Amino acid sequence: QSVLTQPPSVSGAPGQRVTISCTGSSSNIGAGYDVHWYQQLPGTAPKLLIYGNSNRPSGVPDRFSGSKSGTSASLAITGLQAEDEADYYCQSYDSSLSGSDVFGTGTKVTVL
Amino acid sequence: EVQLVQSGAEVKKPGESLRISCKGSGYSFTSYWISWVRQMPGKGLEWMGRIDPSDSYTNYSPSFQGHVTISADKSISTAYLQWSSLKASDTAMYYCARRKDYGDYGASFDYWGQGTLVTVSS
Numbered sequence: 001q002s003v004l005t006q007p008p009s010v011s012g013a014p015g016q017r018v019t020i021s022c023t024g025s026s027s028n029i030g031a032g033y034d035v036h037w038y039q040q041l042p043g044t045a046p047k048l049l050i051y052g053n054s055n056r057p058s059g060v061p062d063r064f065s066g067s068k069s070g071t072s073a074s075l076a077i078t079g080l081q082a083e084d085e086a087d088y089y090c091q092s093y094d095s096s097l098s099g100s101d102v103f104g105t106g107t108k109v110t111v112l
Numbered sequence: 113e114v115q116l117v118q119s120g121a122e123v124k125k126p127g128e129s130l131r132i133s134c135k136g137s138g139y140s141f142t143s144y145w146i147s148w149v150r151q152m153p154g155k156g157l158e159w160m161g162r163i164d165p166s167d168s169y170t171n172y173s174p175s176f177q178g179h180v181t182i183s184a185d186k187s188i189s190t191a192y193l194q195w196s197s198l199k200a201s202d203t204a205m206y207y208c209a210r211r212k213d214y215g216d217y218g219a220s221f222d223y224w225g226q227g228t229l230v231t232v233s234s
Contacts, residue, residue: 036220093218106156
């Protein structure tokens with residue numbers, strides 16, 4: 001089972017703002033390890049969306065933003081668009097699991 | 113251009129062995145660890161393990177330790193994931209990903225392969 005917990009689903013109308021939470025513990029996010037976010041469009045490989053808690057790789061729209069506080073992190077999507085409908089995963093490192101990289105449980109974003 | 117190209121889909125029977133591959137190009141293959149990630153049908157991403165191609169040092173998730181073997185051949189810039197005896201529960205999409213290290217702050221996966229679908233059925 002994953003050590004990073006996300007809501008199974010979130011939804012919003014086009015143009016709205018949605019947020020996805022990622023809750024960890026003192027051995028991962030709370031220990032100071034960075035959180036990264038991935039977008040997985042249907043039938044495709046995951047793509048890095050946010051790295052180092054709040055940084056966007058080249059080509060990622062500034063509608064996507066990330067933040068981290070304590071043992072949790074969040075991904076926000078502002079100005080929601082139809083093409084944002086996808087699965088989103090957070091990822092970090094956990095020092096209690098033999099040095100494992102860990103993923104969140106995943107969140108399905110639906111554009112109404 | 114950085115690319116990770118994985119081998120094609122496989123259909124196997126329970127008990128058979130299998131090795132799938134991930135070939136890196138467009139960067140120094142020995143400068144970045146390669147990780148393998150499992151995605152079972154309709155499920156989320158699971159980190160399986162990683163390898164340092166420069167010396168083939170590996171780390172495994174406790175959930176996968178002993179069930180799979182990760183290896184690499186740096187002379188041909190290729191990483192591998194293998195099973196000695198497949199089970200139906202190994203049916204999944206498997207992705208390789210390049211691990212970008214941030215030192216004390218962990219690492220992200222900045223480039224991904226296209227995925228290899230493994231189907232195990234009698």
